[in-house]
Amino acid sequence: MNDHQNFKNTTIALDIGTTKVCAIAGQLNEYGKLEVVGLGVVKSEGVSRGVVSNIDKTVKAIREAIEIAERNAKCKFKIVHVGIAGQHIKSLHHHGLLVRHDSHTEINQSDIDKLIKDMYKLVLPPGDKILHVVPQEYTVDDEQDIFDPIGMSGVRLEANFHIITGQISASRNILRCVEKAGLEVADVTLEPIASAASVLGEEEKDAGVVLVDIGGGTTDITIFKDGIIRHTCVIPFGGNVVTRDIREGCTVMNDQAEKLKVKFGSAMADEITDNRIITIPGFKGREQKEISEKNLSRIIQARMEEIFDYVLWEIRRSGYENKLIAGMVLTGGGALLKHIDLLAEYHTGLPTRIGQPIEHLAHGYSSQLASPIFSTAVGLLKYSIDNNGDRTGYVEEFKAITDFETIRQNNAINASEDASVSEVIENDDEPREKKNGFFNRLYTLTKDFFETVPDSEF
Numbered sequence: 001m002n003d004h005q006n007f008k009n010t011t012i013a014l015d016i017g018t019t020k021v022c023a024i025a026g027q028l029n030e031y032g033k034l035e036v037v038g039l040g041v042v043k044s045e046g047v048s049r050g051v052v053s054n055i056d057k058t059v060k061a062i063r064e065a066i067e068i069a070e071r072n073a074k075c076k077f078k079i080v081h082v083g084i085a086g087q088h089i090k091s092l093h094h095h096g097l098l099v100r101h102d103s104h105t106e107i108n109q110s111d112i113d114k115l116i117k118d119m120y121k122l123v124l125p126p127g128d129k130i131l132h133v134v135p136q137e138y139t140v141d142d143e144q145d146i147f148d149p150i151g152m153s154g155v156r157l158e159a160n161f162h163i164i165t166g167q168i169s170a171s172r173n174i175l176r177c178v179e180k181a182g183l184e185v186a187d188v189t190l191e192p193i194a195s196a197a198s199v200l201g202e203e204e205k206d207a208g209v210v211l212v213d214i215g216g217g218t219t220d221i222t223i224f225k226d227g228i229i230r231h232t233c234v235i236p237f238g239g240n241v242v243t244r245d246i247r248e249g250c251t252v253m254n255d256q257a258e259k260l261k262v263k264f265g266s267a268m269a270d271e272i273t274d275n276r277i278i279t280i281p282g283f284k285g286r287e288q289k290e291i292s293e294k295n296l297s298r299i300i301q302a303r304m305e306e307i308f309d310y311v312l313w314e315i316r317r318s319g320y321e322n323k324l325i326a327g328m329v330l331t332g333g334g335a336l337l338k339h340i341d342l343l344a345e346y347h348t349g350l351p352t353r354i355g356q357p358i359e360h361l362a363h364g365y366s367s368q369l370a371s372p373i374f375s376t377a378v379g380l381l382k383y384s385i386d387n388n389g390d391r392t393g394y395v396e397e398f399k400a401i402t403d404f405e406t407i408r409q410n411n412a413i414n415a416s417e418d419a420s421v422s423e424v425i426e427n428d429d430e431p432r433e434k435k436n437g438f439f440n441r442l443y444t445l446t447k448d449f450f451e452t453v454p455d456s457e458f
Helices: 004-008 055-073 109-119 168-180 191-199 202-207 239-250 254-264 293-318 340-348 372-388 392-410 417-427 437-450
Strands: 011-016 020-028 034-043 079-084 090-099 128-140 143-146 156-167 184-190 209-214 219-225 228-235 277-280 289-292 327-331 352-354
Touching: 011 055, 011 168, 011 191, 011 372, 020 055, 020 372, 034 055, 034 372, 055 168, 079 168, 079 191, 079 372, 090 109, 090 228, 109 128, 109 156, 128 168, 128 184, 128 228, 156 168, 156 228, 168 184, 184 191, 184 372, 191 209, 191 219, 191 228, 191 327, 191 372, 202 209, 202 219, 209 293, 219 293, 228 293, 239 254, 239 293, 254 277, 254 293, 277 293, 289 293, 293 340, 327 340, 327 372, 340 352
Parallel strands: 011 079, 079 184, 209 327, 327 352
Antiparallel strands: 011 020, 020 034, 090 156, 128 143, 128 156, 209 219, 219 228, 277 289
């Protein structure tokens, strides 16, 4: 990437997960496909069940992931798009009504925006905040089931909304971690919505599909019908509880349990035919342990069946149990378990496939990105590019960085790229407020949105 045109359209997204922190940078090419130019993945140690539990460890992981992505993309980032998940995520449905004074004029986008804005005035339990408001179907006067009312005439505009809420404290902790890592948050997106953006096709969303993203600490569920999000929820179980069950069932170390799950694990014990005996080295010279492959699979299957019980309960609760023509799509690290799609089909009765985040990737993408592990990260990048709109502030930032690079090369500075960039930034006499006015305004708005009172602990 040598010209400013490439730099100005580059966006970076941050997936702060239970097992990994992933920073991914990319842009849309001329065909509307996603080109990934930087990817940084590091182990996550400060997140539990999708929620930040240790600020310092999370900040360290974010810094490392961003630095790797910056080296790959050959540019510096100041604004990131972040995902949020966790057990605190809830969803509810609400009905909105707008009475228009002029029935002769057409319904326009500002009328819909007014309806959506009214939803943010809902009274929520203490400590909760609205993250997303998703319109379902509209009613104009007595005409029902309208998906796009723009251009129609009418006095009464009504709509059903799917509203997703989360805890202010969880959002604020994510915001604080990113801030401590020297970055600014553009927006916070629900991770199940992001995963859907990378894995599902438009036909599946229209036909009716449930996306199950089995991560390390949580399992995210998103249900689509007629191209619209109908139901979202987060189950506080994921791949980590399977590892814990193996650890306790086989009395082994956590690292050994994870290796057993990844290398020999299967979600269907009946599919194991040769039933090999797996030997596990003893701890500190103690006797080695042995476990049959079938017994290992029985431990895994029991926990995965419990997770699918929760999934089935959520599908029934949504009211779309018999309307999911496209069935189920599994993604996330948990989808890499052998025979997991078979177990899902047997347990739920829905046709199932494994979802890879290649739906919108440009031709020639890295095979590493095709793994279900990166569904949320790729989806966050795609969702943020689609919904970001005007990125004039990015242009200044990336132009400045390329200018710094030119200065460094012309002066033959032998210091590292990162050090030279930071040195130029520190010695720049131009007021930071003037130079980064867009970033400061955006960051202030985002911070005010999530942060109600200062937190003295940090």
